[in-house]
Amino acid sequence: xxxxxxxxxxxxxxxxxxxxxxxxxxxxxxxxxxxxxxxxxxxxxxxxxxxxxxxxxxxxxxxxxxxxxxxxxxxxxxxxxxxxxxxxxxxxxxxxxxxxxxxxxxxxxxxxxxxxxxxxxxxxxxxxxxxxxxxxxxxxxxxxxxxxxxxxxxxxxxxxxxxxxxxxxxxxxxxxxxxxxxxxxxxxxxxxxxxxxxxxxxxxxxxxxxxxxxxxxxxxxxxxxxxxxxxxxxxxxxxxxxxxxxxxxxxxxxxxxxxxxxxxxxxxxxxxxxxxxxxxxxxxxxxxxxxxxxxxxxxxxxxxxxxxxxxxxxxxxxxxxxxxxxxxxxxxxxxx
Ligand SMILES: CC(C)(COP(=O)(O)OP(=O)(O)OC[C@H]1O[C@@H](n2cnc3c(N)ncnc32)[C@H](O)[C@@H]1OP(=O)(O)O)[C@@H](O)C(=O)NCCC(=O)NCCS
Numbered sequence: 238x239x240x241x242x243x244x245x246x247x248x249x250x251x252x253x254x255x256x257x258x259x260x261x262x263x264x265x266x267x268x269x270x271x272x273x274x275x276x277x278x279x280x281x282x283x284x285x286x287x288x289x290x291x292x293x294x295x296x297x298x299x300x301x302x303x304x305x306x307x308x309x310x311x312x313x314x315x316x317x318x319x320x321x322x323x324x325x326x327x328x329x330x331x332x333x334x335x336x337x338x339x340x341x342x343x344x345x346x347x348x349x350x351x352x353x354x355x356x357x358x359x360x361x362x363x364x365x366x367x368x369x370x371x372x373x374x375x376x377x378x379x380x381x382x383x384x385x386x387x388x389x390x391x392x393x394x395x396x397x398x399x400x401x402x403x404x405x406x407x408x409x410x411x412x413x414x415x416x417x418x419x420x421x422x423x424x425x426x427x428x429x430x431x432x433x434x435x436x437x438x439x440x441x442x443x444x445x446x447x448x449x450x451x452x453x454x455x456x457x458x459x460x461x462x463x464x465x466x467x468x469x470x471x472x473x474x475x476x477x478x479x480x481x482x483x484x485x486x487x488x489x490x491x492x493x494x495x496x497x498x499x500x501x502x503x504x505x506x507x508x509x510x511x512x513x514x515x516x517x518x519x520x521x522x523x524x525x526x527x528x529x530x531x532x533x534x535x536x537x538x539x540x541x542x543x544x545x546x547x548x549x550x551x552x553x554x555x556x557x558x559x560x561x562x563x564x565x566x567x568x569x570x571x572x573x
Contacts, residue, residue: 238367238368239366239367239368239369239410239411240366240367240410240411240414240415240416240417240418241362241363241366241367241408241409241410241411241417241418242408242409242410242411242413242416242417242418243406243407243408243409243417243418243540243571243573244305244306244307244308244373244407244408244409245301245302245303245304245305245306245307245308245406245407246301246302246305246404246405246406246407246537246540246541246544247297247298247299247300247301247302247303247304247305247404247405247406247541248298248301248402248403248404248405248534248537248538248541248542249294249295249297249298249301249402249403249404250281250294250400250401250402250403250528250531250538251281251282251283251284251287251289251294251401251402252281252284252287253281253282253283253284253287254279254280254281255279255280255281255282255383255400256268256278256279257271257272257277257278257279257397260388260396260397263388263389264388264389264390264392264393264396265390265393266390266393266397271397274503274505275397275398275503275504275505275525275529276503276504276505276507276508276523276525276526277397277398277400277504277525277526277529277530278526278527279526279527279528279529280399280400280401280527280528280529280531281400281401281402281528281529282383282400282401283381283383283384283401289381289401290324290381291320291322291323291324291330291379291380291381291403292318292323292324292330292333292334292337292379293333293337294379294381294401294402294403295318295320295330295334295377295378295379295403295405296334296337296338297403298377298379298403298404298405298537298541299334299338299375299377299405300338301405302375302405302406302407302541303375303407305407306373306407306409308373308407308409310338310339310340311340311341312372312373313338313340313343313373313374313375313407314343314344314365314371314372314373314374315343315344315345315346315362315365315371315373315374315375316331316334316335316340316343316344316345316346316374316375316377317331317345317346317347317348317358317361317362317374317375317376317377318330318331318334318345318346318347318348318358318377318379319347319348319349319350319354319355319357319358319376319377319378319379319533320347320349320354320378320379320380320532320533321349321351321354321380321435321532321533321562322380322381322382322384322385322532323347324381326438329345329346329347330347330377330379331345331346331347332345334375334377346361348361348533350425350533350561350563350565351433351532351533351561351562351563351565352500352502352530352532352533352535352559352560352561352562352565353423353500353559353560353561353563353565353566353567354378354532354533354559354561355376355378355404355500355533355534355535355536355537355557355559356421356423356500356536356557356558356559356567356568356569357423357565357567358376358377358378358533359376359406359408359418359421359557359569360421360423360567360569362374362376362408363408363418363421366408366409366410369410372409372410373407373408373409373410374407374408374409375405375406375407375408376405376406376407376408376537377403377404377405377537378403378404378405378531378532378533378534378535378536378537378538379402379403379404379533379534380399380401380402380403380531380532380533380534381401382399382400382401382531382532383399383400383401385435385459385460385461386399386460386461387457387460392460394463394465395460395461395462395463397529398503398529398530399529399530399531399532400528400529400530400531401531402528402531402534402538403534403537403538404531404534404535404536404537404538404539404540404541405537406537406540415572416572416573417571417572418569418570418571419483419486419487419570419571419572420483420486420487420569420570421483421567421568421569421570422479422482422483422486422567422568422569423565423566423567424475424479424565424566424567425563425564425565425566426563426564426565427563427564429467429471429563429564430562430563430564431462432463432464432467432468432562432564433461433462433463433464433468433561433562433563433564434461434462434562435458435459435460435461435462436458436459436462437458437459438458438459442458442459447459469503469505469506471560471564472502472503472506472560473506473509473510473513475560475564475566476499476506476510476558476559476560476566477510477513477514478566479558479560479566479567479568480497480510480514480556480558480568482568483556483558483568483569483570484556484570486570487570489554489570491514491515491516493554494514494516494520494554494556495520495549495553495554495555495573496520496521496522496543496548496549496553496554496555496556497510497511497514497516497520497521497522497555497556497558498521498522498536498539498540498543498555498556498557498558499521499523499557499558499559500535500536500558500559500560500561501523501524501525501528501529501530501531501535501536501538501539502525502530502535502560502561503525503530504523504525504526506560507521507523507525510558519548522539522540522542522543522548523539524538524539524542532561535559536557536559540555540557549573550573551573552572552573553572553573554570554571554572554573555570555571555572555573556568556569556570556571557569557571
């Protein structure tokens with residue numbers, strides 16, 4: 238069995254900054270509420286005409302990751318793309334990336350695991366590399382949330398939380414035994430599928446049916462629905478469980494963690510987990526204040542920033558953990 242390491246990281250966020258005050262001009266909300274409940278001060282939104290899409294932002298992040306990995310785009314053996322906001326209903330963004338990167342042909346697959354998407358994608362890539370089937374796998378998490386949110390007061394409890402952006406990682410066969418991904422841990426609990434969901438358009442909620450069933454337009458399945466407090470309670474429980482699971486699997490304890498990068502769901506969730514594990518401030522990386530919750534992109538954006546700032550360095554034990562719609566959750570334990 239081979240081992241997988243992260244050889245290169247990159248991120249891209251749209252230039253357009255949207256502050257809490259900007260949102261308060263569109264809906265009945267305010268900076269105090271958003272800051273207190275979520276920690277978010279601003280997020281990035283794609284601006285009409287700036288050319289950004291979920292796939293193209295992923296490509297921008299990927300190009301940086303590929304360069305930093307010291308490989309060529311033609312060395313990529315597989316693309317794994319995680320998103321809940323693809324450019325098209327089908328095909329997935331993975332094939333768009335293959336085309337935009339001008340890779341002759343290569344396998345490309347999309348992962349639909351929402352906020353856990355990046356960890357699921359890393360785990361998939363890791364299995365292919367471990368078995369020797371592929372050497373270099375490009376993993377991307379990218380989201381265009383702003384294109385599909387309800388920016389009226391009706392949608393405020395969801396819309397203020399989410400932002401746009403992309404992160405990417407090149408996963409490569411490791412030459413050094415013991416360096417790289419030590420383990421990944423994935424879970425789902427579909428009985429809560431609709432607690433954080435967007436029902437349609439889908440084959441079950443196709444456009445004519447949506448219109449026929451909602452003549453007043455009051456129950457709108459094409460905007461996300463979130464049972465916020467229920468999600469919050471499940472998130473803090475599952476984050477803790479899956480971090481512990483990863484540590485135990487590798488015979489590690491909390492004191493071995495050099496850096497925890499939690500999915501940036503909500504600053505209060507990250508702080509709860511930090512306090513539960515009694516981790517010092519410099520052992521947890523948060524950037525939700527600047528970007529909001531970017532779902533599948535949040536971990537690779539945060540990991541890229543932490544690495545750029547020298548907060549993730551060779552020899553460190555890095556823990557990635559996520560929870561989100563599905564419900565799905567997961568963790569990855571990495572020796573950097
Ligand atoms: C969404 C979340 C921030 C809401 O916080 P909360 O404390 O649960 O707030 P509630 O939904 O109970 O709403 C409290 C009040 O604020 C109001 N409110 C909701 N959104 C608001 C906004 N953006 N601005 C101002 N007021 C708002 C509600 O209408 C409600 O008013 P009421 O008391 O008059 O009925 C919180 O539940 C949360 O963070 N959940 C987890 C979300 C998450 O992490 N999702 C991603 C998972 S990957």
